[in-house]
Amino acid sequence: MASGRMAATARVVLAAAAACAGLACDGEKGGAGSAGGRKPKYKIGFAMTLNHPYWNNFYSGALDEGKRLGVEVMITDAQEDAGKQIVQIKQLIASGIDALCLVPMKPDELVGGVQEANRRKIPVILVNRHIAAGADCRTVCYIGTDTYEGAVTSAKLLCEAIGGKGGIVEFHQELGSGPERLRSKALRDVITGSYPEVKILRRIAHQGKRPVVVEEMKALLGDPALSAQIRGVYAHGDEFALAAGQACRSRQRKDIAIVGMGGSKEAIAAIKAGLLTGTSYQQPEQEGRRGVRRAVELLEGKTLESVYLIKCPPITKDNADQYVGQF
């Protein structure tokens, strides 16, 4: 009995210690940044994801801009889970934010989350991804990379590199996510509009994992009939273009043109080395930074435009020296 009572007490003490230890771990990387020491002017919620280096760069930009402007930025990581992001939006609202910058994990699913912010009179700024068109909810503006135009740039680079005809393989993101829809649409629009002789042989989900792309690409190249038809690879993301490039190199297929999108440091180096054909340049750090900046401008009473696009220029071997990747 005594040991039982001791166990109960010890359980509570240690659970409290564990909780406090976790809370004590809170630091800059912990998700909230503010002007050191001073009471922040505003509290801005940033509901996003952190499952890729792209987002880490995005995160740094948002936090740094928050510090620069003297506002507190609270960042949440939904890990691409729409339901989880809705819960996080409610948590951010409950913690008293003045404005919400939102990277919606899914365009349709997050409508409820935006409606909740509307109900609590919290202005919502969309960053990087869109909410479903025509949805019954209000957002102030969209800030972000022009994902569609960036993907069109990459698709054109690929189609030109293979001479406007031949089979290609598409490694796409999670089906149904905003970028996946736009990037897949961009490829189809470019093929239909200008390169009708280009044929998509296979569409494969990369699941956000390089090994998946390496295995799938090796399997495709291992099929003699299919391998002979492959002239190019269109990858949603530089990481996956690089993985496809490694698989092609292992099979001595230097003739296959490969394009990615993002403009990471690794991809730019690979373009210079001839492993990749090209990519489109994105600036996640700027997206995070501008999201916070526009939110502060809004709270200070400025009128915002409805769309702020960040262009994605092409990077090829000819101009790769001019670019430094952001992530």
Added chain:
Amino acid sequence: MTDLTDNPPAGERKISFQMVQTASVLLLTMALGFVCGIFRTDSFLTGYNLVENLLVNAALMGIIACGMTFVMIAGGFDLSVASTTVTCSIVAVLVLQAFGGDPAVEGSQRAMEGGQVAWAIAAAVGAAVIAGALLGALNGTLISYVGVNPFVVTLSTMLIFRGLAFVISDRGQSKRIPFAIQEHFRRFYWGEMVTFGSGRVEFSLLVPVVVFAVLFAVCFYLLRYTRFGHYVYAVGGNENAAWLAGVNTKLVKAATYVIVGACSALAAVIYCAQSSTAQADTNQGLEFQVITCVIVGGTPLGGGAGSLLRTLNGLLLLAVIENMCTQFGVGEEYRKIVRGLIILVVVTVDMLARKGARN
């Protein structure tokens, strides 16, 4: 049964222990709430935060935790609850699409009248609960009647059910509720039963909290006041002794998995309503959060002891810690550490206490 059992009603000594344990977890919850209340008064002590945010999040997890408490008291373990939840949510949306059409397919949606919408929703909820119970029955049969270890069975079915969810949703496509039904169905998560107060204390009692309260009451009655409930404790305490006393131990054990399956399905309906969609890759790691609630509350691994009140305690403690993390801006990476530490500490202390008791 061990002396940790607080059901059936015990003598003074046991009640006193139960009071110490229950009160201590409650005290910790209140202490953390107090800290949060002092440092984050404006945002923590609001009706919206405490009821619409904290309580709703706790309720969603609590619906599954109710079922998990049965399984764990009976000495079992279920790692497949998150996969069961996503599979059932897809089943529910597919049934709704059978009535109202698929929004992803142009021109397939049909206009629906009030009565048809009600039937569609009833069919979807019914189908989800039946699917959940069947998946639970599969776990229960393999564990009880075939005799495979619960960890191995539910680890396997966690993967199988997740894979099944991908298969029935066309390789993980997001399945949307038909527009004609969406506005009605979303009330399972967003629906306000009644609104109280005004200004900072204003809050609405949302449907998930009410569903959890009703389910909790039913499960509490089942576990505490029915013969089945007593059998669950008996099976978890000493299966052989229970069998010798004439309890159909295999059936009782299997039934606990059916209960957790049905509870997961009920949670699935609310998750669907949250985003008006169902998708195969959501709720990753939910099983560990649910198990954490039950263990932290005081239901030990190994069974024979525990109660739903303890689960409620654990649930509230974890909900307050999660809320605290948000209030203080603690990132997801550190929350994972907090959750992991809590499980590790609690299970270790339990194990050491049992060892001490034996010696």
